[in-house]
Amino acid sequence: SVGAFIFLVSPGLTEWRLRKNGFTGPTPSFPLGNILDMCKKEKMNREPSQGPLQPSHDIHSLVFPYFARWCKSYGKVFIYWLGTEPFLYVAEPEYIKNLSSVVAAKNWGKPTVFKRDRKPMFGDGLIMVEGDNWVRHRHITTPAFSTSKLNAMISSMVESTSNMLGEWSAITSAGAREVDIERDIIRNASEIIAKASFGINNDEGKAVFEKLKAMQAALFTSNRLVGVPFSKYLHAKETLKTRRLGEEIDGLLFSIIESRNNERPSNAPQHDLLGLLIAGNQNSSRLTSRELVDECKTFFFGGHETTALALTWTLFLLALNPRWQTILREEITEAMGGGDINSNTLTKLTKMTWVMNEALRLYSPAPNVQRQVREDIRVGDNAVIPKGTNIWIDVVGMHHDRALWGDDVNEFRPERFQDSPYGGCKHRMGFLPFGFGGRVCVGRNLSMMEYKIVLSLVLQRFSLSLSPNYNHSPSIMLSLRPSNGMPLILEPL
Numbered sequence: 053s054v055g056a057f058i059f060l061v062s063p064g065l066t067e068w069r070l071r072k073n074g075f076t077g078p079t080p081s082f083p084l085g086n087i088l089d090m091c092k093k094e095k096m097n098r099e100p101s102q103g104p105l106q107p108s109h110d111i112h113s114l115v116f117p118y119f120a121r122w123c124k125s126y127g128k129v130f131i132y133w134l135g136t137e138p139f140l141y142v143a144e145p146e147y148i149k150n151l152s153s154v155v156a157a158k159n160w161g162k163p164t165v166f167k168r169d170r171k172p173m174f175g176d177g178l179i180m181v182e183g184d185n186w187v188r189h190r191h192i193t194t195p196a197f198s199t200s201k202l203n204a205m206i207s208s209m210v211e212s213t214s215n216m217l218g219e220w221s222a223i224t225s226a227g228a229r230e231v232d233i234e235r236d237i238i239r240n241a242s243e244i245i246a247k248a249s250f251g252i253n254n255d256e257g258k259a260v261f262e263k264l265k266a267m268q269a270a271l272f273t274s275n276r277l278v279g280v281p282f283s284k285y286l287h288a289k290e291t292l293k294t295r296r297l298g299e300e301i302d303g304l305l306f307s308i309i310e311s312r313n314n315e316r317p318s319n320a321p322q323h324d325l326l327g328l329l330i331a332g333n334q335n336s337s338r339l340t341s342r343e344l345v346d347e348c349k350t351f352f353f354g355g356h357e358t359t360a361l362a363l364t365w366t367l368f369l370l371a372l373n374p375r376w377q378t379i380l381r382e383e384i385t386e387a388m389g390g391g392d393i394n395s396n397t398l399t400k401l402t403k404m405t406w407v408m409n410e411a412l413r414l415y416s417p418a419p420n421v422q423r424q425v426r427e428d429i430r431v432g433d434n435a436v437i438p439k440g441t442n443i444w445i446d447v448v449g450m451h452h453d454r455a456l457w458g459d460d461v462n463e464f465r466p467e468r469f470q471d472s473p474y475g476g477c478k479h480r481m482g483f484l485p486f487g488f489g490g491r492v493c494v495g496r497n498l499s500m501m502e503y504k505i506v507l508s509l510v511l512q513r514f515s516l517s518l519s520p521n522y523n524h525s526p527s528i529m530l531s532l533r534p535s536n537g538m539p540l541i542l543e544p545l
């Protein structure tokens with residue numbers, strides 16, 4: 053049929069146009085593109101190369117062996133193929149700056165493959181919407197993330213975290229010392245984000261939370277082959293399960309929104325993000341209930357694992373660097389002055405901000421930023437990037453690039469952020485843990501607040517070291533995770 057013909061031929065045409073425009077890259081095969089190459093090399097590099105207690109932070113060739121290899125042959129900007137989709141690989145900050153000056157935030161697309169595969173998680177929420185719709189979503193969501201609004205969430209974050217630490221204390225006082233902190237930190241962060249997004253103080257909220265967690269577990273098994281045609285049929289059972297859970301979650305969120313819409317204005321306003329969106333949802337560009345549902349899911353999926361992993365990798369780095377545990381503990385004690393954590397305390401934790409940045413640099417939870425070109429664009433001399441090309445920005449690659457950071461690139465040195473918000477990187481677009489331009493992460497203040505609260509409470513109660521059972525194997529499962537968990541030894545203080 054004509055459809056099949058276009059399906060077979062159009063990637064070839066794009067490949068031809070890209071090559072004609074001077075872009076090189078590994079030769080793709082049909083229909084998998086360069087995927088086999090990517091899978092093969094990944095397995096070969098899985099052998100642990102160091103002892104468990106001296107893990108190396110030089111992780112680029114470990115997590116993206118194929119990119120590290122292709123960079124050697126084709127440089128920091130080249131084309132590769134995920135299935136039948138062309139991706140422009142970019143690990144060159146100046147190139148990103150140029151892209152950013154040619155394409156306005158609202159004209160960026162998100163890769164179609166990525167949208168389709170993540171539909172159950174993000175729907176048409178802020179991460180995925182484009183054009184004028186993105187402008188409208190961004191405009192309505194941004195005020196909900198203002199510092200004054202977020203401050204109302206501090207006490208609930210403290211409460212959830214204190215429960216987790218209570219469990220850790222019970223474990224240590226029963227004689228065990230090793231805890232897989234990754235699992236608990238993710239669980240805590242998912243509770244925090246559910247409370248912050250739509251509230252879980254009633255049965256409906258609790259049910260949404262449980263189903264979202266189940267959906268995440270199902271997505272992990274089904275979402276591996278991004279871009280390969282028909283791959284969802286290989287995981288038919290999980291695909292079906294996710295779809296059913298998705299419908300149940302939507303139904304519950306719709307009814308939460310409906311009952312909130314029907315509440316009298318005299319009722320106490322809800323301080324979660326959904327409540328703030330509903331309160332700010334007055335004029336003609338308001339978000340529909342469908343869109344509000346998708347924002348709730350977007351905040352949940354976009355907001356908890358990323359923050360949890362920033363914390364997990366930080367605790368790992370601190371376990372290896374006891375001196376920084378002491379430095380932070382002193383800063384926390386001084387900032388709190390014997391009182392509780394509040395918004396004032398948090399702003400005083402400047403060294404903790406350096407540590408967060410350094411952890412986000414070495415182990416960026418969002419290992420890449422993805423975009424799609426909606427119109428042919430011209431970057432630099434004559435090279436035209438054809439409409440439909442996906443852009444894959446290798447954040448891990450840039451964060452570990454010696455040419456950008458210097459010889460101490462793979463060392464944990466938070467003080468590099470003391471005088472520079474880019475950590476002394478030679479190019480300010482070389483440090484992109486939260487993306488760039490108008491589409492930069494809307495939740496970064498929320499994540500920083502949560503990060504500081506959790507880290508302060510942990511460091512006040514425990515001193516940390518790495519368990520001999522830890523096996524250093526960071527890998528990409530949507531986000532950058534320790535593939536064998538994060539067992540730490542906790543010493544109560």
Ligand code: HEM
Nearest residue numbers: 178179351354355358359362418486487488491493495499
């Ligand atoms: C350490 C934690 C986090 C990291 C590393 C992170 C990272 C990112 C990155 C890389 C992007 C893409 C930006 C781009 O395309 O240029 C993004 C966008 C986004 N993030 Fe985050 N994020 C974090 C926490 C959060 C939290 C807590 C929330 C919400 C509660 C959130 C919600 C979003 C949303 C809605 C977008 C889409 C923004 C837009 O396209 O306008 N993120 N984030």
